Amino acid sequence: MESLEELARRTAEGDLEAFGAIYRTLLDPLYGYFFWNLSSGAEAEDLTEEVFLRCLVHIGKYDPGKAPFRAWVFRIARNLLVDHLRRSARREAKKAREMEGHEETPPGEDLEEEERRRAVREALRELPPTQRQVVIMKYFTGMNNAEVASALGKSEGAVNAIQHRALRKLGDVLVRRGWGE
Secondary structure, three states, X not given: OOOHHHHHHHHHOOOHHHHHHHHHHHHHHHHHHHHHXXXXXXXXXXXXXXXXXXXXXXXXXXXXOOOOHHHHHHHHHHHHHHHHHHHOHHHHHHHHHHXXXXXXXXXXXXXXXXXXXXXXXXXXXXXXXXXXXXXXXXXXXOOOHHHHHXXXXXXXXXXXXXXXXXXXXXXXXXXXXXXXX
């Protein structure tokens, strides 16, 4: 399989089949990134598609010497998420109050798994924003430390430290809520 960087180069040259391969590779990780940040399947789908649109429009500006392609795409995703949250902070707060206890669950998922996901989402909300981003990027989208560091504009060492603090706090929150020892 070609690297994402090679697929990006081909896409910039007009090869839409290469962009299709990028889309298939990054669709689930991007959707998961937004879903875990927003807890809304519809919003996650909308923002995922917006990332791909922005990616396609700006792919000619991608410089593989500056960052891995995956990190470049997730930087777009992170910036889009931040903009989305800023624009809709009041609407999101109202929606969260209305939807309390009614979060979307993928079809066929059992109640225990739904409760586990809800507990993790709620615990993630208690983390500082950077810690939350590191955990979601690492564990829910499969990014490595170098990609996370590049997407967040931090060093790999900083990502390691943030990850360590975040996982400890996340564990404490989950234990406090009765999910573990």
